[in-house]
């Protein structure tokens with residue numbers, strides 16, 4: 337057991353997992369959360385709580401969810417998600433740039449980490465609503481994302497906070513860490529620009545730089561300052577900057593980020609009352625058009641999990657940084673819950689001409705031309721099936737749709753206005769598989785660890801849905817262990 341004093345910077349999933357892990361190994365743990373209590377929990381609290389883990393079948397699902405009834409088990413096909421599946425998905429979507437050591441830690445520790453959280457009392461549920469469809473009377477999971485935290489992101493943060501508090505982790509809110517100075521073998525951690533406290537080890541888990549318009553424009557490029565932020569306003573790159581001041585190396589896709597289709601009229605930062613409800617992720621079942629009325633991406637390139645995180649940046653590149661997702665009656669029953677929230681930018685009409693008029697800022701004639709060309713290009717001999725990549729595609733268009741193509745011909749029609757919502761940034765600190773922060777010689781900076789969004793090297797171009805919470809938990813747990821080792 338360790339008697340070290342460990343400071344944790346951050347208040348989201350990664351920070352709380354790090355705190356629990358360090359504390360269970362005997363350290364004296366103090367967690368500094370920049371946000372006030374009401375806004376605590378970072379981006380983690382905005383999530384739906386979807387967590388990507390490997391599992392070899394229903395028995396491992398039951399280990400995480402001992403409350404599952406026999407009926408639920410009999411009526412559900414959970415499938416499985418192997419380490420090889422997770423490696424394939426992470427490799428494919430990152431164009432094989434993901435750091436193999438970090439990827440291995442994330443994947444091989446995913447299930448053991450959820451089991452660890454379960455042992456601490458965190459409850460999980462099957463992600464029925466968003467990741468399964470009913471086929472022949474049975475719920476069937478698809479896309480490798482099967483587990484959610486009870487109560488979503490808010491429930492997860494509440495449960496982790498309760499566990500940490502019971503373990504005697506000290507939590508300070510409204511405590512922004514503004515500088516970290518090395519003082520021989522100790523770290524002086526400065527809070528809110530004045531008070532300093534001394535620690536043996538520091539774990540940085542305070543998010544990326546997505547909430548700084550200035551850093552977005554600097555690293556992601558022109559117009560990223562105009563993107564809306566899906567989550568917390570507090571992740572302004574502090575942890576990355578403070579670690580760099582201590583000699584840390586940075587790594588990863590600094591001009592890349594996770595960004596999605598987000599309601600056109602959403603506020604500039606996330607709203608905890610709406611959570612992730614501003615996202616609009618059912619585009620695989622319709623078409624997405626820009627202000628010229630033209631399609632500009634393959635809505636059916638892959639399952640939603642493997643395209644949504646890169647399509648926000650495609651929307652940002654369009655005229656006026658906006659797009660509309662268009663659906664007809666045939667597919668409305670497939671739209672996710674977020675399409676039915678009160679705060680939605682939606683128009684509907686009985687004709688395509690009227691719909692074109694009602695979508696603010698869209699060239700109506702261009703839109704009609706696009707729908708006609710699209711309807712005529714569909715390979716209709718292939719049956720539509722939303723649970724598999726059905727291959728029901730278009731042929732001969734400048735931008736084809738690879739799966740789930742259906743004619744847009746059944747009124748009333750609905751269209752949803754979206755813009756780019758940034759989730760988190762991909763570039764960050766270089767760490768090793770011990771979660772130790774490395775310097776630019778590749779050596780560990782003694783006593784300094786990092787976990788969560790501010791770690792670079794895992795994601796490039798794109799991201800497999802549900803990996804953020806998993807990575808935060810795996811690296812947080814590892815950082816807590818490393819910070820307490822001799």
Ligand SMILES: Cc1cc2nc3c(=O)[nH]c(=O)nc-3n(C[C@H](O)[C@H](O)[C@H](O)COP(=O)(O)OP(=O)(O)OC[C@H]3O[C@@H](n4cnc5c(N)ncnc54)[C@H](O)[C@@H]3O)c2cc1C
Pocket residue numbers: 345346347348349350351368369370371376377378379380381382383384385386387388511512513514541542543544566567568570571572574575606611612759760787788789790801802803804805806808
């Ligand atoms: C709307 C939305 C939905 C999402 N849905 C999912 C999902 O379903 N599944 C999934 O896996 N991922 C999801 N994500 C991504 C996921 O939220 C992140 O990958 C993950 O939560 C990051 O955890 P973290 O602990 O690293 O960062 P955060 O949870 O953002 O925590 C960072 C913390 O650091 C604090 N902080 C910042 N600066 C300082 C400072 N100087 N001093 C002290 N504290 C500081 C912040 O206040 C915050 O509490 C979603 C994100 C958003 C925004």
